[in-house]
Amino acid sequence: MRRLAVPLTLALTALPAQARPEAPPVEPSALSREIAGKGIAPVLERLHAVDKPAPEERFAIAGLEFLGAVEAAWQWRMTYGIAPFGAALFGFATELPPTVTPQPMPPEALAEQAEATLAAMARSRAALDGLAGEEDFGLAISLGDLWFDLDADGRRSPGEGAAELLDGMVWSSVPALDPETGEPVSPALPVIRFDRADAAWLSAYTHLVSGTAELLLAFDPTPSLRKVFATRARIDESRRAGGEGALPPMMDEIIDPLAVAIDMLRNQPDAGRTRAVRRHWQQTITENRRFWTLVGQETDNAGEWIPNDRQVSATGITFPPGTGTAWQAVLADGEALLAGERSIPFWRGPLGIDLAAWLENPAPLPLDGVIQGWALADYFSDAPPVSPENFRRFSDMLLETGPFLAMVMLN
Numbered sequence: 001m002r003r004l005a006v007p008l009t010l011a012l013t014a015l016p017a018q019a020r021p022e023a024p025p026v027e028p029s030a031l032s033r034e035i036a037g038k039g040i041a042p043v044l045e046r047l048h049a050v051d052k053p054a055p056e057e058r059f060a061i062a063g064l065e066f067l068g069a070v071e072a073a074w075q076w077r078m079t080y081g082i083a084p085f086g087a088a089l090f091g092f093a094t095e096l097p098p099t100v101t102p103q104p105m106p107p108e109a110l111a112e113q114a115e116a117t118l119a120a121m122a123r124s125r126a127a128l129d130g131l132a133g134e135e136d137f138g139l140a141i142s143l144g145d146l147w148f149d150l151d152a153d154g155r156r157s158p159g160e161g162a163a164e165l166l167d168g169m170v171w172s173s174v175p176a177l178d179p180e181t182g183e184p185v186s187p188a189l190p191v192i193r194f195d196r197a198d199a200a201w202l203s204a205y206t207h208l209v210s211g212t213a214e215l216l217l218a219f220d221p222t223p224s225l226r227k228v229f230a231t232r233a234r235i236d237e238s239r240r241a242g243g244e245g246a247l248p249p250m251m252d253e254i255i256d257p258l259a260v261a262i263d264m265l266r267n268q269p270d271a272g273r274t275r276a277v278r279r280h281w282q283q284t285i286t287e288n289r290r291f292w293t294l295v296g297q298e299t300d301n302a303g304e305w306i307p308n309d310r311q312v313s314a315t316g317i318t319f320p321p322g323t324g325t326a327w328q329a330v331l332a333d334g335e336a337l338l339a340g341e342r343s344i345p346f347w348r349g350p351l352g353i354d355l356a357a358w359l360e361n362p363a364p365l366p367l368d369g370v371i372q373g374w375a376l377a378d379y380f381s382d383a384p385p386v387s388p389e390n391f392r393r394f395s396d397m398l399l400e401t402g403p404f405l406a407m408v409m410l411n
Helices: 030-038 040-048 055-080 109-128 196-218 221-242 249-264 271-296 323-339 355-360 367-372 389-397 403-410
Strands: 139-142 191-194
Touching: 030 040, 030 055, 030 139, 040 055, 055 109, 055 139, 055 196, 109 196, 109 221, 196 271, 221 249, 271 323, 271 355, 323 355, 323 389, 323 403
Parallel strands: none
Antiparallel strands: 139 191
């Protein structure tokens, strides 16, 4: 596949077969097969109609709400021909097959999609409520059964399989070496058995996505999009009438999104939304810690999603011993930033930037003011800057797997 971020390409390597502990095979559940035949939305609709869903059905509802939001985001991108952009989060940087003719994008479409994502994350959390604290359950889902209806036609088409779209993001198709022959062996599509620890992981991810959506909405992208789209229409009209300008049209795909982002940062952010960002990201850390506590108690080794040090991930992605401890040290730095106990190092001198203070009472972040410093002056802090040492240790540990891939998986 498939790049996960622009310009970053995440490289994966599978752990050699002889170094991996044995893991018994897991059979896909009936619900996994139902998804294969019907798709995400129809199965989710059926599950919502269940009067008293069992724990595994509640997890399925939560997971399908999350995956349905990913599917909706990808359909949105397909509808408007949105090129990959941003970080490797929630599919916005995934390359999609061009299967539909794009439509003109209304300026309000981005904000509407962000609101729809927030609503889906809230529904996912509602289904997860209390699930990680209850007795254990198991829901086995085959990656081969999962697919995303990119063109919204209700049928599975080439290029819509999760194995194709998520290769390099939630599993590794990189061949391992046969311990006897030394020949590369392509891995089978994994079957993941999700359990109560993974309920905490999913809850953490919904908060991460919600915080990101709130941050986007805090700056209100619609006026900036309206301005850029209107000007682009005039430019295109002039080109049709009299040829090209000094810059080639291919630069449009760089200039216009950059102009939107720079203009948005001049807006006064909505303090209610930035405070929600802070709460969501704090909950991401809380739920992530709960995940590592629960996964650390597991003694099985079958169909694991993110493993403890005694397990192996069924995804083919290598998580070295100590991954959980190293990642929680990185999260502790993030928690200190959100609490105002640590600061972001300022690039022009030995000053700190108080992220917590900005999220509580935000001001515009015009690019020139951020670079020079005057837009951040009210947030300069004496709090010690966060050290890069924890992230460096984490990156060194995950060097073979890819630290940015691990961050996408671990949230």
